[in-house]
Amino acid sequence: MKTPSTRRLTLVLGTLSAIGPFSIDMYLPSFPTLARSLGTSVSSVQLTLATYLAGLAAGQLLYGPLADRLGRRTPLLAGLALYVAASLACAAAPDLPFLAAARFVQALGGCAGMVIARAVVRDFFDERESARLYSSLMLVMGAAPILAPLVGGQLLAHAGWRAIFVTLAGIGAAMFTLVATSLPESLPVDARRRQGFREIARSLGELLRQLPFVRLSLAGGAMQAAMFAYIAGSPFVFIELHGVPAERFGLIFGTNAFGLIAASQINRWLVPRLGVLRVLRTAIAGAALAYVGLLIAAGSGAGLPVILPLIFVGIASVGFALPNSTALAMAPQGKRAGLASALLGTLQTTCGALASTLVSALADGSAQPMAAVMLGCGLLALVAAAPFGWKGISSERGELRPSS
Incomplete structure (x- = not known):
């Protein structure tokens, strides 16, 4: 199997990975407007983010086994088609429950790109090169949190919140075309795992008994969950609490996204x-310290000049933690990379769904719920x-002993 050029692979897989940030971040500036349009509260609208994350968690367990059984391309194209249809349903939503349900289905389609992108990287590269390629993917996908709120704010100002979801449908259609024409199949037929339900369940059980895999997945997932707590809470904190205009919300959001990319x-x-x-652990420690400061600042009623630098440090740390935890967790998985990618994604996205739900449930008209959840994560x-209890990692430099 010939490995495609790294530049081309980075572009295609990075674009696929960006579907999640685009689907989440583009509609964030519309939260207050959407709440007024559908006759509900901003905290209720925040729950549509949680339903999207729940769809991501559920869908990844579906696409992992399918990607190992059918190859990478077929499930990916099917997922993108579902994403386009669900995005159009979001645009037509008459009320909040319909929108929440459509967002769940939208996530079921969109998560195909996230799962299969990780599996394709594992198909072609070892853990050291994977970590570097995951970082490159974050450069491509990191443009989404910068561009998406800016685009969403302009669409909101000129065409209304429904235009945001029509635009997402167009992005999904473009991605479908890109995959169909530019992404080769990375899993040969003779390497595919034709597992039944019992075999899949047994493989999942084996993965869950791999303590390093679970802990690395949770480490990356908790860091990502802190980011989702910020994503869920930031429209209220910035727009409602601190009076940032919706069309300028993307500038603040984009600055933090730039930190993650850098x-x-x-x-x-x-x-x-x-x-x-070592890089993973240092980044997590730095983020935890930043979130302690953020909670103190939120409790004292500090303004944006104090809050924003602390958020910047915490979100930037995700740029170190997520690619490294993913590379370490995926490196030993061999032929079950698709299933491992699905379980990793499900664990991480479940953390994000719980964090965003907590921010909504604890809403009290201040920035403290967002800060507290970020610190907990x-x-x-x-x-x-x-560093306690590590088995399967051969040195502090982070090489994993591959499994058969």
């Missing part, structure tokens, strides 16, 4: 010098990545 590129330079595991990541 960190992911610095990570490519650090990993060969310090090791994957940072502490969970710190525990998951702690």
